[in-house]
Amino acid sequence: MPRQPRLDLACIPQHVVQRGNDRQPCFFTDVDRVRYLQDLREISMREGCNVHAYVLMTNHVHLLMTPAASGQIARVMQSLGRRYVRYINDRYRRTGTLWEGRYKSSLVDRETYLLHCYRYIELNPVRARMTADPLDYAWSSHAHNAFGHDDPLIHPHPVYLALGRTDEERYNAYRTLAMENLSQNHLDAIREHLQRQHALGSDRFRSAIEAQLSRRAGPAKIGRPRKVPQGE
Known part of the structure; x- marks a missing residue:
């Protein structure tokens, strides 16, 4: 059955x-992380995708992006x-794959879940x-979004910009949000929808996505998501 x-x-x-x-490292030194972020900035700008948040962990990467047109994130x-x-294989004289299959993605409702993400x-x-x-x-966007440290990769989303009238108001508001732990329900929902590649948000949001794409965008109702591995 085709995916x-x-x-x-x-x-x-x-x-x-x-x-x-196989959950193995994809970054071995800080030089690798710098190279990844440089390439991400160049390619996302070329394709027309705005990057709002990111983190580079040892063996995986999280990105929050908005494309100007469908297909752009896949190309990025x-x-x-x-x-x-190619860079890693050349630098470390290795061969073979580095990534675990296809990346996973979830559409995010800007009104209910964007700042949670x-x-x-x-x-x-x-x-x-x-x-x-x-x-x-x-190796994350937190220093930029919470304190205004320079990060040319980041393009703030309008929902983030609405946190305040000035940069300082936005930084203060975002720092306050970041100090509040996400609820377990929110953590589980984000993980579950990302794993299943469902649209994350309200019933109204999912219905709108389904109407545009003529296919299901997730379960009919959000119940309590099943547990998935934590720490990611």
């Missing part, structure tokens, strides 16, 4: 995760994945007990 295409619509944010093959991930694998992504190192303070983790 269904991903849910993909212009101007709808997507939460994307790509894992290392394909180009980025191939270029980065910002926080889910940037607080990943805290949940993984790699740091107690997300600001101390250098």
Whole structure:
């Protein structure tokens, strides 16, 4: 049975995760992380995708992006994945795959879940007990979104911009949000919908997606999601 295409619509944010093959590392030094982010910036700009949040973990990557047109995120991930694998194989004189199959993605309802996904992504190192303070983790967008540190990769989403009238108001508001732990229900919902590649949001949001794509975008109702592995 052929696999269904991903849910993909212009101007709808997507939460994307790509894992290392067999959960093995995909970054070995900080030089690798710098190279990945440089390539991501170049390719996302070329394709017309805005990156709002990211985190580079040892063996996987989370991205929050909005495409200007359908198909752009797929092209970003394909180009980025191939270029980065060539770089890693050349640098470390290795062969074979680096990534675990296709990336996974979930459309995100900007009205109900977008800022939850910002926080889910940037607080990943805290949940993984790699740091107690997300600001101390250098390989995420938290320093930019919460403190205004320069990060040319990031394009703020209008929902983020609505947190305040000035940059300082937005940083303060976002820091306050980041200090609040996501509920277990929110964590489970984000993980479950990403794993199943369903649209994450209200019933109204999913119905609108289904009407545009003429296919199911998720379960008819959101119950309590089944448990999935934590720390990602």
